[in-house]
Amino acid sequence: MASWNHKHIIDLAAFSLEDYQNVLELANRFKALPKSGARKLPALQGRFIAILFFEPSTRTRTSFEIAAKRLSADVQTFSASTSSLTKGETPLDTALTYVAMGADTLVIRHSSSGVPEQIAKSLEKAGKKTAILNGGDGLHSHPSQALLDLFTLVNFFEPSKPDIKSIKGKRIAIVGDILHSRVARSNLWSLTGCGADVILCGPKSLLPNDFVDFVSSPPPGQLIDPIKNRGKVMISRSLKETLQQSDAVITLRLQKERMNQNLLTNLGSYHREYGISRRILQNFRKEIPVLHPGPVNRGIEISSELLDDQSICLTQEQVKNGIPIRMALLYLLMA
Template sequence: MAMGEMFAHKHIIGTQQLSKDDIELILKTAESFKEINQREIKKVPTLRGKTIVNLFYENSTRTRTSFELAGKRMSADTINISASSSSVTKGETLEDTAKNIEAMDADVIIMRHSCSGAPDYLAQRLTTCSVINAGDGFHEHPSQALLDLMTIKEHKGKIDGLTVAIIGDIARSRVARSDLYALKTMGATVRLAGPATMIPPGLEELGAEVYTDINEAIKDVDVVMMLRIQLEREGGNKLMPTLREYAQFFALNTENMKLAKPDAIVMHPGPLNRGVEISSYVADGEQNVILEQVENGVAVRMALLYLLAGGSEEK
């Protein structure tokens, strides 16, 4: 493949900056990599000699493992740095940490950070290294959105013209934002729903339809995407009275799932809070594609690494 030259980005900070062509290229590339993951020997030499650093300032199992596998399956050297085991605890600045990693000639830094804008901050300061945002605060989580799109496309054959409901704490969800931008760019209608305390202002201006009644939000949609509710939100910070009440009014269950189109799919970025935002009957039901999302995550991340670090030698 010589598609590396066609990809105009040095960093992947958010889906807001990705065009339709960019997303199509990423998805097409991911589809071709998916086959590798199904082989007996799941390894190609594509990124041999490249160094990829997972710099994680927030806990993550799924995303970090997924990026690590993506790198390893393309023969890159991948290492993981987590905030608890690095100089971060000694008070080093983010810039210094990142520049030290860059000085060791890393090709890509994949970063998760609790502060919105942290990957943007790195991208502005690093000179050679590419940055992939693996989730920053409440801002963006682009690789999650791209794997969501890949999964939707596999099931629906297209994205254009579909209606997707995303339900949960929209205000504090980087997944919701990345999915909104990517889905809108690809021509889908996006409904965002949750308790009014979890709906930030300005979503309509960003192209979303906003609901506070989950039944209305789900009606006749092609895709229902549930967001993880952080259990520590209960009571303490005024966003919802109890998890019990949240489950009563905002969880996806077999009853309200009937409001969606009969062939609608159920998605969740994980990890699941069974019995809170999603009932196990739906999470494990026939319409769920949750593990396919996880599988596609590796392929999408291989595609992103390839497009940033692979391709032509001159790059």
């Protein structure tokens, strides 16, 4: 794609409208492939993708593996628990090891914010051409998840063809543990970037105050926001008020492993106040789509009956869409 000029994908702060549209259009073409019988494309034949996950993952890791294989790349997955990390090797040295073995792209997940970016900078300094794709770092960013969420929403609002304009002016609620969510931070960039307004809703202890400013100031080192008119960001503590105004809701997992203190005392009362169920949606006369990045705490963030009703709850559609989105990202970085 002529206008694509990203060497790495670390976060979505530098994405333009054209970038979003390019990714979605390409993903849509890849999504149509299995129906036409051609499940595998030769696009990345002979290229080597290393998936370096220093933190546990089911769907993101598997989805990147499948995406790489559908594009005929060689793929190797690194698992932190069985690696030399246990002998004290740093993530950068692990990355350099895979680069020495010929990796063209590293997909990196790490529990600390900033690790993929640091590795990208160090490899550039060392004169390496390896591309870095962030598979989720600390609380900072999870670009492929936010792009698959965007793809799922755009397809829901306009099933005939993916056009980011279909989300412009819509109100999207992000509910739950926003404080610890790299997904929410990336969702904010992509949704406001495509012109949607976002309502952040959750208990006070899980709602960061600085989020309204988050998308109005470019990150350090980036002087200009490539998007002129971002959607607005609002904050609400009331799920009722939020759902009444929303066209879709993304609810988030309570990420206890990322909390450094116990910020929630009672899961039952969390579910009563912030859990999404069929009854709650009906109360607010709403049949709005419900998304969740997974893994879901069934019965806490989403009620069991709603999770099983995949006509409104789009969690499985999100998982399906993850493959063509990641194919698109790998293709744009490597082909």
